[in-house]
Amino acid sequence: MKRARIIYNPTSGREIFKKNLPEVLQKLEQAGYETSCHATTCAGDATEAAKVAVERKFDIVIAAGGDGTINEVINGIAGQDYRPQLGIIPVGTTNDFARAINVPRTIEGAVDVIINGVPKAIDLGAVTNEGQTHHFVNIAGGGRLTELTYEVPSKLKTMLGQLAYYLKGMEMLPSIKPTTVEIEYDGKFFSGDIMMFLVSLTNSVGGFEKLAPDSSLDDGMFDLIILKKANLAEFIRIATLALRGEHINDPHIIYTKANRVKIHTNDKMQLNLDGEYGGLLPGEFVNLYRHVEVFVPKETAKLMEKNEIA
């Protein structure tokens, strides 16, 4: 019998997972998984719980929560010699990673993917800054605008869902200032003032599903997006284009693939890792080719094999 470990954040999204836990356990047991679970108690707990699951050689670790919880679980698994397969139950607010790999955003649908889906090896990101290395599964970035994701209070997200981000975004927009950076990507250089940069593994970021339209989950490359200095009107125009994936040809945008990205800045620039605060930059990003296996729907696995999915 295979062993599964559920690591869930009881405070994620609209706080619905715990109520559904008995059915989830029953379904997994019926499918042949001996399943146990761990409820996280504070920030960082999911990483420790995932490390314990690695030590105990669980076959699967299931992250039930938002993108922050998935990121923490990944940080307990990445870089280890033994790496359990990963299942996702998206019960957060934005659930970008689930969107990117087409995992349904219902508990029942997500459990079905773990039981009947296909494990596929996907790329992860590693970033070294402030003398430490952390991992990410979806996106990393910097620039004042990216700080939006962790400035929204958890209670507000519980009440308003994604609307909480839009409200905070509107409040922040007029105060967003550019940062002076030097960016080295696979031997090329950019130097100048930027509003933000993103180092993306998937196409789904902040609810924008076409932000990195050429991204591939398993090609060993990041999609690097740099938004150069822009005024408020230009910024709103580019954001509107981004909804349709049409921002990539705008002169304010650099959009390219890279395996390694180095950011240097003398300004105070915070690092955003999968939507959570990740310390200060400068830093260096490295793509870890097909580093962890994650359960995706059968159709998604087929599209990945044909290279037709981000």
Ligand SMILES: Nc1ncnc2c1ncn2[C@@H]1O[C@H](COP(=O)(O)OP(=O)(O)OP(=O)(O)O)[C@@H](O)[C@H]1O
């Ligand atoms: N018991 C807990 N109480 C408070 N915070 C917690 C607890 N367990 C985990 N956390 C923290 O909550 C953070 C956010 O959780 P998570 O990402 O799962 O949900 P969310 O913020 O609602 O969704 P999203 O990230 O999709 O917007 C996690 O990164 C973790 O540090």
